[in-house]
Amino acid sequence: xxxxxxxxxxxxxxxxxxxxxxxxxxxxxxxxxxxxxxxxxxxxxxxxxxxxxxxxxxxxxxxxxxxxxxxxxxxxxxxxxxxxxxxxxxxxxxxxxxxxxxxxxxxxxxxxxxxxxxxxxxxxxxxxxxxxxxxxxxxxxxxxxxxxxxxxxxxxxxxxxxxxxxxxxxxxxxxxxxxxxxxxxxxxxxxxxxxxxxxxxxxxxxxxxxxxxxxxxxxxxxxxxxxxxxxxxxxxxxxxxxxxxxxxxxxxxxxxxxxxxxxxxxxxxxxxxxxxxx
Amino acid sequence: xxxxxxxxxxxxxxxxxxxxxxxxxxxxxxxxxxxxxxxxxxxxxxxxxxxxxxxxxxxxxxxxxxxxxxxxxxxxxxxxxxxxxxxxxxxxxxxxxxxxxxxxxxxxxxxxxxxxxxxxxxxxxxxxxxxxxxxxxxxxxxxxxxxxxxxxxxxxxxxxxxxxxxxxxxxxxxxxxxxxxxxxxxxxxxxxxxxxxxxxxxxxxxxxxxxxxxxxxxxxxxxxxxxxxxxxxxxxxxxxxxxxxxxxxxxxxxxxxxxxx
Amino acid sequence: xxxxxxxxxxxxxxxxxxxxxxxxxxxxxxxxxxxxxxxxxxxxxxxxxxxxxxxxxxxxxxxxxxxxxxxxxxxxxxxxxxxxxxxxxxxxxxxxxxxxxxxxxxxxxxxxxxxxxxxxxxxxxxxxxxxxxxxxxxxxxxxxxxxxxxxxxxxxxxxxxxxxxxxxxxxxxxxxxxxxxxxxxxxxxxxxxxxxxxxxxxxxxxxxxxxxxxxxxxxxxxxxxxxxxxxxxxxxxxxxxxxxxxxxxxxxxxxxxxxxxxxxxxxxxxxxxxxxxxxxxxxx
Numbered sequence: 001x002x003x004x005x006x007x008x009x010x011x012x013x014x015x016x017x018x019x020x021x022x023x024x025x026x027x028x029x030x031x032x033x034x035x036x037x038x039x040x041x042x043x044x045x046x047x048x049x050x051x052x053x054x055x056x057x058x059x060x061x062x063x064x065x066x067x068x069x070x071x072x073x074x075x076x077x078x079x080x081x082x083x084x085x086x087x088x089x090x091x092x093x094x095x096x097x098x099x100x101x102x103x104x105x106x107x108x109x110x111x112x113x114x115x116x117x118x119x120x121x122x123x124x125x126x127x128x129x130x131x132x133x134x135x136x137x138x139x140x141x142x143x144x145x146x147x148x149x150x151x152x153x154x155x156x157x158x159x160x161x162x163x164x165x166x167x168x169x170x171x172x173x174x175x176x177x178x179x180x181x182x183x184x185x186x187x188x189x190x191x192x193x194x195x196x197x198x199x200x201x202x203x204x205x206x207x208x209x210x211x212x213x214x215x216x217x218x219x220x221x222x223x224x225x226x227x228x229x230x231x232x233x234x235x236x237x238x239x240x241x242x243x244x245x246x247x248x249x250x251x252x253x254x255x256x257x258x259x260x261x262x263x264x265x266x267x268x269x270x271x272x273x274x275x276x277x278x
Numbered sequence: 279x280x281x282x283x284x285x286x287x288x289x290x291x292x293x294x295x296x297x298x299x300x301x302x303x304x305x306x307x308x309x310x311x312x313x314x315x316x317x318x319x320x321x322x323x324x325x326x327x328x329x330x331x332x333x334x335x336x337x338x339x340x341x342x343x344x345x346x347x348x349x350x351x352x353x354x355x356x357x358x359x360x361x362x363x364x365x366x367x368x369x370x371x372x373x374x375x376x377x378x379x380x381x382x383x384x385x386x387x388x389x390x391x392x393x394x395x396x397x398x399x400x401x402x403x404x405x406x407x408x409x410x411x412x413x414x415x416x417x418x419x420x421x422x423x424x425x426x427x428x429x430x431x432x433x434x435x436x437x438x439x440x441x442x443x444x445x446x447x448x449x450x451x452x453x454x455x456x457x458x459x460x461x462x463x464x465x466x467x468x469x470x471x472x473x474x475x476x477x478x479x480x481x482x483x484x485x486x487x488x489x490x491x492x493x494x495x496x497x498x499x500x501x502x503x504x505x506x507x508x509x510x511x512x513x514x515x516x517x518x519x520x521x522x523x524x525x526x527x528x529x530x531x532x533x534x535x536x537x538x539x
Numbered sequence: 540x541x542x543x544x545x546x547x548x549x550x551x552x553x554x555x556x557x558x559x560x561x562x563x564x565x566x567x568x569x570x571x572x573x574x575x576x577x578x579x580x581x582x583x584x585x586x587x588x589x590x591x592x593x594x595x596x597x598x599x600x601x602x603x604x605x606x607x608x609x610x611x612x613x614x615x616x617x618x619x620x621x622x623x624x625x626x627x628x629x630x631x632x633x634x635x636x637x638x639x640x641x642x643x644x645x646x647x648x649x650x651x652x653x654x655x656x657x658x659x660x661x662x663x664x665x666x667x668x669x670x671x672x673x674x675x676x677x678x679x680x681x682x683x684x685x686x687x688x689x690x691x692x693x694x695x696x697x698x699x700x701x702x703x704x705x706x707x708x709x710x711x712x713x714x715x716x717x718x719x720x721x722x723x724x725x726x727x728x729x730x731x732x733x734x735x736x737x738x739x740x741x742x743x744x745x746x747x748x749x750x751x752x753x754x755x756x757x758x759x760x761x762x763x764x765x766x767x768x769x770x771x772x773x774x775x776x777x778x779x780x781x782x783x784x785x786x787x788x789x790x791x792x793x794x795x796x797x798x799x800x801x802x803x804x805x806x807x808x809x810x811x812x813x814x815x816x817x818x819x820x821x822x823x
Contacts, residue, residue, distance in 0.1 A: 031658035057681070112563040122804035123797040124756040127771070130779035130789060135588035214672045217763055218779065226673065233677050241677055248673045253665055335718050355724045367715045370817050371737045380733070384723045414818030 058239045066239040067246060074228070078247040081225040084140045084212040085205075085255065088147020093204055095148070096155030097197070103156075104163035104189065105181070114160060121153040126211065129218040138219045147211035151204035158200035162193025198263035205255045213248055284344070285311045285436055285468040286332055291341030293327055300493035301327040305341070307487065307496060311435070314462060314469045316479035316486045318525065324494025325472045326440050332470060333361055333438050345436060357385065359436035360429030364444045366421035368413040368428075375400070375409040378428045385432060399427040402461060419450040426458070430465060437469045444474060451475075452510075455482055459508055476529070480504075480521045481513060488528040498528035569598060596787045601794070604787035616788060620774060620795040627762065627770040628799060630686050631754040634693020635803075638750065642698040643743070646705025647731070656706070666699055675760050689761035689770070696757040697750035704746035708739025744811040751803040759796065771796050 044059050058066075067074065103110045129146050136142035166188055174184045216226025225244055232241035286309040293302040301324040309315050317325040330336040331343055334354040345353035353359065360381070368377045375396050382392045400406050403423040413421055422442055429437055443451045455478060462469055473479050479486045483502050490497040502521055504512055512518055576597065579590025588594060605617040613619070649656050675692050682688035712735045720730045762772025771792065778789040 028657055031654055032661045035658040035662065108560070111557075112560045115561070116564045119801050119804070122752045122800045124752070124759050124800050126756055127759060127775055127793050127796040130775060130782065131594075131793070133779075134782055134786075135594050210672050214675075214760055217760070218776075229673055229677070238677070245673055245677070249665075330718075333722055335721055354722060357724060359722070361719065361722045363715050363719070365713075365715060367713060367719055369716070369734070369737065371740070371815070381723050384720075384725050384729060384733070412816060412818075 058242060062239050063242045063246065066243040070240065070243060074225075074244055074247045077223050077225045077228055077244070078251050080140070080223045081143075081212050081216065081248075082209075082251050082255075084143035084215070084224075085147050085208040085251075087140070087144040088149075088211060089151050089204060089208040089255075091144065092148035092151025092208070093155045093201060096152045096200075097159055099152075099156050100159030100163060100193075101185075103160050105185070107164075110160060110164075114157070117153055117156050117160075121157060125149050126214055129215045132215070133219050138221060143212045143215040143220070143224075146215040147208040150207040150211040154203050154207070155197070155200045158196040159193055162196030163189045166192050194267055198259065198267065201259050201263075202256055205259050206252060209248070209252045209255060284308045285313070285346060286470065287342075287344040287347075288328075288332070289342045289344075291328070291331055291338045291343060293324070293331060293336065294339045302331070302338070303493040303495050305494070305496055309468060309470065311468055312466055313485060314459075314471065314483045316471045316473055316483040317489060318473055318476065318479045318486060319489030319494065319497075319529070320491045321474075322492045323489040324492065325489055328489075328494065329438050329440050329470060329472050333359060353436075357381070357432060358434055359438055360431070360434045362422070362425050362429045362437070362439045362442045364441040366413065366418075366425040368421055368424055370413055373410050373412060374405065374416070374424050377413070377424055378431055380428060381431050395431060399431055402430070402464065403427045403457065417450075418446050419454060422446065422454065423457070426461065430461065430467075433465070433467075435467050437467050439469065439471045441472050441474060443478070451478070456508075456510070458482065463507060476522050476525050477513070480518060480525060481508060486521075486525050488525060497531065500525050500528060572598060593783055593786050596790060600787045601790045604785070605791050609785075609788060616791060617795075620771070620792055623769060623771045623774045624795050624799045626686070627755070627758045627772065628803075630689040630761070630770065631693050631758040631803065634690040634695075634758065635697050635750060635754045637690065638694035638697025638754070639701050639747065641694070642701025642746075643705050645698070646702045647709065649702070649706050650709045650735075663699060663702060672696075672757065672760050675757070675763070679761055685767060686770075689758050689767065692761040693754040693757040696753040700746040700749045700753075701743065704742040705739060708742030709735045711742065712738040740815045741817060744807065744815060747807045747811075748804060751807045752800055755796075755800045755803055771799065 040060050044061065047057060047059050103113060126146065128149070129142070132142040132145045136145060163185075170188050170192075171184065174188055179187070213226040213229070216224045217230050220227045222228075225248055228244045229241050229248070232238070232244065286307070288305050288307040291302055291305040292300070294300045301322075305328060317328060319325050327336060331338050332345065332350060334343075334350040343350040345358055348356070348358070368374075369380070372380070378396045378399050379392045382395060387395070396409070397406075400409065403426055405420065405423055405427070408416065408420070408424075413424070416424070425442070429439075443454050446454065458469075459482060469482075471479070471482060480500075480502055486500040486502060487496055488498040488500065489495065500521065504515065504517060504521070572595070576590060576595045578584070579595065580592075584590045605620070606615055608614060609616040609619055649659065672692075678692055678695075679688045682691065709731075716734055716738075717730065720734055725733070758770065759772040759775070762770045763776060767773050768777075774792050775789065775796070778785070778792055782789050
């Protein structure tokens with residue numbers, strides 16, 4: 001069978017095992033720390049040397065100052081926005097996983113749906129945000145809906161691939177034990193799909209944050225991080241805008257790391273979590 | 279024979295890997311031009327390592343290796359040998375023809391010359407008609423034949439082969455053994471052949487070098503005085519079985535185990 | 540000697556059966572949407588959202604809106620949208636080309652040095668987790684240069700997946716193939732271009748598929764704060780403003796935006812088909 005958009009490609013942009021194996025010794029972190037320090041120094045000095053206007057690109061120290069000054073407001077906005085991302089993440093991923101079970105069980109559904117799922121993954125779903133605002137108002141629900149939709153498709157696509165790309169020999173083995181489809185599903189397909197699942201969850205965590213923040217650009221209340229970024233930027237209050245972006249980054253990284261931790265805990269048997277040899 | 283005339287001259291070669299494993303110890307071996315020499319021994323005896331030392335893919339810890347009178351490194355730079363691995367190691371993104379042409383491209387041959395040589399090689403390994411196939415469309419045996427064709431593409435005087443038929447079934451293996459002998463006769467090259475199979479070693483070679491378990495040393499060298507050209511009947515000659523037994527005994531002696539009466 | 544080529548398993552379904560399968564989803568969608576809308580209006584559903592002509596315009600009104608002028612005496616909506624799409628596409632393509640090139644070069648450079656990898660990997664990984672689009676309004680206001688800044692955003696979104704996948708792809712070459720190249724006394728440069736880069740192509744295209752979509756999204760988002768009127772982002776903002784008067788226009792815009800994203804993706808898929816020849820998978 002050769003459809004135009006055949007095998008769904010797994011959605012994965014971050015190499016497995018890179019972090020754990022690569023940085024096994026403490027001193028392996030030194031180059032990275034050096035890079036960070038150099039970058040910050042270059043930023044700070046570059047502004048001074050090239051006389052970059054403060055309102056264009058503030059110094060790291062100024063941003064840090066702003067962060068400290070506005071911390072409580074930034075943090076509560078961040079938390080407010082994060083709830084949107086988290087809610088959307090949970091809803092979107094759960095629905096994606098459930099759908100994948102159905103599709104993996106009834107292959108014929110897969111043939112019908114998967115090309116559209118792949119196409120849907122290529123759509124700028126964020127463009128749908130204003131309509132979702134019309135549906136759910138400009139509160140948290142509409143951003144959650146954006147995040148949920150963004151999470152749904154990558155999880156669905158990856159899970160289907162994970163559940164169906166089992167080596168034929170394993171299936172034959174189970175059949176030789178007269179195992180039912182359900183047993184095969186539980187004991188072979190599901191474990192096989194875990195790496196794919198976590199790969200998609202990591203991508204989804206990023207998308208959920210993006211969905212929440214960018215969704216706010218289309219309309220939201222003052223408590224939302226995206227609104228703070230947008231308004232500060234348009235008022236040329238760049239220090240505040242960057243401080244808010246830092247908060248957004250911290251939340252995004254934190255979310256991602258939480259998912260990675262969950263992955264590590266549940267999948268310590270998998271070669272990828274034991275470290276790549278580069 | 280004098281070292282200058284030898285195709286491969288190995289003197290006092292030892293290899294200890296950084297972890298501490300000593301793979302080879304004090305190997306001395308002379309291989310004459312046109313010979314077919316098999317290296318056989320238990321797993322871990324260093325035969326693949328030795329092959330790679332000859333090919334300058336691994337640097338020895340001690341000793342000297344000469345290929346056609348030159349140091350191994352120079353021989354590699356001047357492309358004096360072709361190598362065949364157990365896996366065909368073909369490039370999936372190239373057709374059969376382009377896979378065979380790879381070394382010729384690297385050597386800067388013109389398209390016309392490459393085309394001619396590839397055609398000749400395909401004829402040699404009896405794969406005419408498969409020029410435009412991709413590796414995954416071929417069976418294991420066919421892939422190995424492409425690999426051999428590639429190794430011979432620029433007519434090297436020396437061919438290094440690392441268990442090339444190890445992953446194939448017995449019937450394909452015996453067929454390819456005959457083919458390899460035919461190719462050997464036609465090209466007149468020297469072949470150093472690593473294998474696990476005693477019968478294969480005896481069938482193919484002019485001499486069989488038996489290696490001891492780690493650290494690898496030359497335990498014995500058995501001269502195979504069966505007639506040339508070899509054929510399927512050769513496998514049934516009494517002398518064949520005698521030689522196989524001789525090699526087996528040498529392997530067990532190296533191992534220290536007694537042959538059951 | 541008989542040729543024993545490997546048989547590809549073929550699942551044969553008749554053409555008409557396959558066509559029926561592929562039409563299943565669109566048909567279901569049309570039927571589902573229209574039914575929900577009808578029921579929602581008829582029974583005054585308010586959960587999960589109020590259903591009326593504004594929140595769910597009829598599919599017919601959306602399609603017909605495309606072929607009406609969007610402003611009085613103006614051009615047809617569809618031509619307005621297609622022009623806007625072309626504008627956004629230009630930004631996205633330039634961004635993609637820029638980002639892919641930089642990403643590839645960076646990946647190749649990182650490949651050469653473990654030290655460089657150790658230095659930069661955390662930031663590359665971290666930047667993937669950061670809501671990059673959050674920076675979009677900043678960049679655009681900053682650069683003040685219209686569509687170029689949008690292209691920069693698109694480039695930024697492309698560059699990280701391409702870098703990482705270039706690195707992985709270059710590392711994916713079979714070690715025995717590397718030995719083979721050494722036996723040919725091939726230079727590092729030759730090994731790179733004859734072995735590692737072709738081996739990296741599947742990885743590259745996986746990244747391109749992600750990037751193609753990301754570029755379109757990045758271009759649209761980038762247009763939002765900068766009041767660039769000419770692209771799809773501007774169209775979305777515009778029609779969002781007048782949504783309660785003419786909801787169909789915004790839905791139509793979404794359809795065009797969707798088609799833009801899908802066509803970018805398809806282009807990558809087609810190019811991949813032509814360029815990358817690999818063994819098909821055998822899975823159950």
